[in-house]
Amino acid sequence: MQALETEQAPKPGESIAEYVRRLRDGLGLTQKQVALKADLHVQSLGKLERGKTTKLNRKTINGLAYALQVPGEYLESVYKGSSLEVAHAVKFCPKCWVPGTPPDALWTNVRAKFCFECGERLRNRCDNCNELITSLKHRFCPFCGQAYKLKKPKF
Ligand SMILES: [Zn+2]
Ligand SMILES: [Zn+2]
Structure with missing residues (x-):
């Protein structure tokens, strides 16, 4: 349990693209499966994982958190860390x-x-x-x- 939680936590310096991809791989899910669960277009998820998406809204973050089975705060902190000055x-x-x-x-x-x-x-x-x-x-x-x-x- 403890080990799993640590695995799921964002690593220092990890980008949102790397983090999402790592979580998805860890769960053994395809982009399509995650996109469906997160209520996203599979293209949007693909773009996100390639680091092409810079803006995420709360709905997307919540959807991804649900699909990837991590607390929304995890995704949010990684996302903010890579895009906002203060959260740097x-x-x-x-x-x-x-x-x-x-x-x-x-x-x-x-x-x-x-x-x-x-x-x-x-x-x-x-x-x-x-x-x-x-x-x-x-x-x-x-x-x-x-x-x-x-x-x-x-x-
Ligand atoms: Zn100390
Ligand atoms: Zn000082």
């Missing part, structure tokens, strides 16, 4: 995150508010200047130079 922000635990690695999917999950490891409140803004953090490729805030990772107190 990455959420992570400032204590457990290892600089230079991508954030854990359990942090970036839309419903996650606290770290699964240590209970720290997850962060998607710079602690110092409050700018949205859009990439963890960098270790420091490009706006103010603050390190993203909390330093462990020495004593």
Whole structure:
């Protein structure tokens, strides 16, 4: 059960096209079967899976969520992550995150508010200047130079 849920959760950096295709493959369904269940044109689904669709409305997201048996929030977060600036922000635990690695999917999950490891409140803004953090490729805030990772107190 747990393993299945993790499988279904979007992976960091996954596009909506890749995500939908992966879920559909995982269920062993054809585009036609998913389109029918999601109440979509099979061409629309094909376009979506090829990354040609940039706009999805709530009805489409809900239909796809139903057809692919995942929470609508999953699809929505992937969709927003690939198309909206603000949702580009990455959420992570400032204590457990290892600089230079991508954030854990359990942090970036839309419903996650606290770290699964240590209970720290997850962060998607710079602690110092409050700018949205859009990439963890960098270790420091490009706006103010603050390190993203909390330093462990020495004593
Ligand atoms: Zn943590
Ligand atoms: Zn900053």
